[in-house]
Amino acid sequence: MGITMILMVMTTFLRLTEQLQLDLTCTNLCSCGQCSTMSTPEKCCCCTSVAAVNEKVISASIKCITEHEGFIVNCLNNYVLESSYYEYIQENGRLGENEFIHELYRYIAYRRFSRWIWHILGRKNRRILPACVVMKIREQFPSEEYCGFKYPA
Ligand SMILES: [Zn+2]
Numbered sequence: 001m002g003i004t005m006i007l008m009v010m011t012t013f014l015r016l017t018e019q020l021q022l023d024l025t026c027t028n029l030c031s032c033g034q035c036s037t038m039s040t041p042e043k044c045c046c047c048t049s050v051a052a053v054n055e056k057v058i059s060a061s062i063k064c065i066t067e068h069e070g071f072i073v074n075c076l077n078n079y080v081l082e083s084s085y086y087e088y089i090q091e092n093g094r095l096g097e098n099e100f101i102h103e104l105y106r107y108i109a110y111r112r113f114s115r116w117i118w119h120i121l122g123r124k125n126r127r128i129l130p131a132c133v134v135m136k137i138r139e140q141f142p143s144e145e146y147c148g149f150k151y152p153a
Pocket residue numbers: 029030031032033034035036045046047048132
């Protein structure tokens with residue numbers, strides 16, 4: 001593997017991990033009923049334990065943010081994600097050989113979630129994403145062979 005290749009892989013990795021904090025370090029137990037299958041409960045960060053998210057859960061009279069219409073249309077709708085994908089590649093260039101489209105879709109969905117909840121994105125505004133949200137997005141955007149729709153070529 002040449003040095004440019006290594007650099008490319010590294011930038012891709014940085015690009016995808018930037019702004020996202022997926023290690024679920026908060027200690028709250030799940031009370032929305034959707035985080036339970038995620039690894040160990042003590043590593044789980046429930047949507048109801050994140051203040052800004054919980055506000056939306058309460059005002060919509062639902063149990064979990066993943067039932068919220070705002071979440072469903074913003075983060076699970078593959079047409080919405082497709083548009084964001086084109087925006088992303090216009091700004092960042094096409095996917096490299098070691099990049100997977102489903103991973104990018106998930107990344108875009110996480111970003112859309114953060115944008116919807118906290119309005120601002122950026123290194124200084126890192127937020128922990130609730131486990132139920134991460135799980136739903138993973139479920140919705142699996143690798144190409146398991147996916148119910150076709151990712152853009
Ligand atoms: Zn939960």
